[in-house]
Amino acid sequence: MQIRSLETLVRIAQVQSFSRAAELLNMTLPALSMQMKTLETDLRAALFDRSTRPPQLTPLGRRVADQARRVLAEQDRLTELCASDDGLNGRFNIGIIQTASVRILPRFLADVARTAPGADFRFSSGLSETLGAMVHSGQLDAAIITRAAPDLRGLTYDVIATEPMFIATPLHHADSSLNDLARSLPFIHFTPASGIGKLISRALDHFPAEPQGIVILDSVEASVESVKYGLGYTILPLPDLERYGEGQLHIRRHGDRPMSRDIALITRATAANDTWRGHLLGRLRAAI
Incomplete structure (x- = not known):
């Protein structure tokens, strides 16, 4: 059983859709479906009712997804315990608008590969408004957007450039x-x-x-x-x-x-995010 499979299961439970989960995770639908079949084999349990379209979680599947969510939360806590002083350690799910990705990502990724080897960055693209909502709901840790709409409550906006x-x-x-x-x-x-x-x-x-x-x-x-x-x-x-x-x-x-x-970095305004927000912002400003 792989952690990645549990992440996929939790995302399916969140959005109630194989196709939407595949889109959010940057996977193909066949790859996601195969991953879930492998997880069912590993657990020797039917997690989905495939007699419906789209497939739906079974009662046991929903319970397993809840437990998987707790397992992933514990993994994040372990990562936080092992974090070094530079603040960029662990898995970061970050959204980015396409118009900024071509200028920011190449230099940013080259920089963090050298300066923050303990960090794993997973990027997904979208419109500013959509990415802002995903940060607000907790689906993304942060997003790089064009600041055009009114700020959402509970989010911190830092201008990159x-x-x-x-x-x-x-x-x-x-x-x-x-x-x-x-x-x-x-x-x-x-x-x-x-x-x-x-x-x-x-x-x-x-x-x-x-x-x-x-x-x-x-x-x-x-x-x-x-x-x-x-x-x-x-x-x-x-x-x-x-x-x-x-x-x-x-x-x-x-x-x-x-x-x-x-171009702004948006994050949820929490004490936990304060530990890495400034470090991430500095790397992004240096990359543009």
Whole structure:
């Protein structure tokens, strides 16, 4: 029997869904199903009723899941007992928005592999609002988000970095006013439900003219590529425009209304989290 299998069982009990649990654990559905069948074999017990779709925990399965939750809690306590003074020891489940992962994760992971070998980091991606709710409910230890919505009670918000946001246009529209752009090109809008997307929507409310059309894309890279090919104009954080723009687009401020986004670390405001929050924040700030 493996601890990983118990973690999976507990997550299934939490969300009442094989497919949702697989998504949260970054597993394929067949792999998760096989893991649970192996656990049933190891325990010589039927934990799930597979006559229904989706499979449901049996009464014994629910009892085993409750006990597994206690086993995992005891494992965490053992990890805490063995923690060293640097505060980063144990298993950390961290959410991160995709727009921050490309800049933060490579340097961060290289750093903690050297400075915090006792820490195991498991990352999952999602929208800022979703990740915030998962931290609030305890499904994640922390999350790296765009701070756009009102803060949730009971959470601590620490800014990792503040990034300016700029307008990007095709090179041949470098001298076009916002009114001209609105008449001649659609606006390339990154996912409106995301943290960045909400900031972009607020900025558009202050534009002098409404764009003739809006194209919604869920990829920052695709948004920038579309601008490079003259298909529209957009607003994005400057580091993304510089990374993907490769000098092939025109970047400008929006008059006297500077725009920016805060990338923030959110955690639950508890004494237990205080032991490692500052150490994690320092590593993240050094990585961006």
